[in-house]
Amino acid sequence: MPQFISYIPIVTTIFSVIFAIVIYKRYQEKGKGTHLLWWCFGVIMYGVGTFTESYVSLFGWNPVIFKSWYISGALLGGLPLAQGTVYLLLRQKTAHILTAIVAPVIIIASVFIILSPLNMDVVEAHRLSGTALSWQWTRAFSPFLNLYAVIFLVGGAILSAVRYKRNSKTYYRFIGNVLIASGAILPGIGGAFTRFGYTEVLYITEVIGLTLIYLGYYYNINNKELIAHKLGAEAVG
Numbered sequence: 001m002p003q004f005i006s007y008i009p010i011v012t013t014i015f016s017v018i019f020a021i022v023i024y025k026r027y028q029e030k031g032k033g034t035h036l037l038w039w040c041f042g043v044i045m046y047g048v049g050t051f052t053e054s055y056v057s058l059f060g061w062n063p064v065i066f067k068s069w070y071i072s073g074a075l076l077g078g079l080p081l082a083q084g085t086v087y088l089l090l091r092q093k094t095a096h097i098l099t100a101i102v103a104p105v106i107i108i109a110s111v112f113i114i115l116s117p118l119n120m121d122v123v124e125a126h127r128l129s130g131t132a133l134s135w136q137w138t139r140a141f142s143p144f145l146n147l148y149a150v151i152f153l154v155g156g157a158i159l160s161a162v163r164y165k166r167n168s169k170t171y172y173r174f175i176g177n178v179l180i181a182s183g184a185i186l187p188g189i190g191g192a193f194t195r196f197g198y199t200e201v202l203y204i205t206e207v208i209g210l211t212l213i214y215l216g217y218y219y220n221i222n223n224k225e226l227i228a229h230k231l232g233a234e235a236v237g
Contacts, residue, residue: 005200006126009053012207016047019214026221034095035088042080043210046187049073050206053128060125063118069128071110073202074142077187078149079106081213085156102148109141128199146188157181157216176220183212 020043027036052069055062079102087095116135123132130139161177164170190205 003200005203006057007054008203008207009050009057012050012203012210013047013054015207015210015214016043016050019043019210019217020047023217034092035084035086038080038084038087042076042078042082042084045072045076045080046206046210049077053203056128057126061123061128066118066128066132067113067116070113070130070133074130074139074191075106075109075113075145077146077191078153078184079145081184082149082151082153082156086152089156089160102145105141105145109138109145112138112141128194130194142191146191150185150188153184154181157184173220176216179212179216179219181216183209183214183216185209186212 020040023036023040023043027033049069049072052065055065083099086098112135116133116138118132119134133139157177157180161174164173186205186209190202193201
């Protein structure tokens, strides 16, 4: 029987769906924003990863679900979110070049994961672990992709936080970006634990991480709109 902690990904999956809808509605309202589409895709992949964890907790281990978990989590867990930040902070041409670099790596790594035989001797009924891959060398792709995600997602949030802290009118964005940076780094920490067999740590860091990212996003958007509304009211008055 799975432990209580194994059911945490179910909550994270539901939360991911809600968060993705919120971001996509934001994109529809603005009518533009490539970064929003990447963030939406990133949250969806986040949800796919936690869905596979939920599935295994409820119904048991499955080879297709396992490989879907590895691709969506180890390869795409934070990269789409990072790419959204790339499109937000860098020139579009530069963002396109970076996309052209990382996309083939993801595709090649995913193909290897799909083709890799499985070591059924280490499979646990209600627990996921990358040790089930017979081609263990394929796991070397994830550190590279995770490093990319950390540099641009966490690094981008930290850089933005430093910039916004200098101005009292944008201090709310400083707080929002600190929350995003904190939330973004947690799943990476949890992912590192999975390499040593402690998958449950990932379940906890995922739900906390996504919550912090959501709070940072929500705080940025709502405070921005509140300030705009206040300024508009003062102008009318």
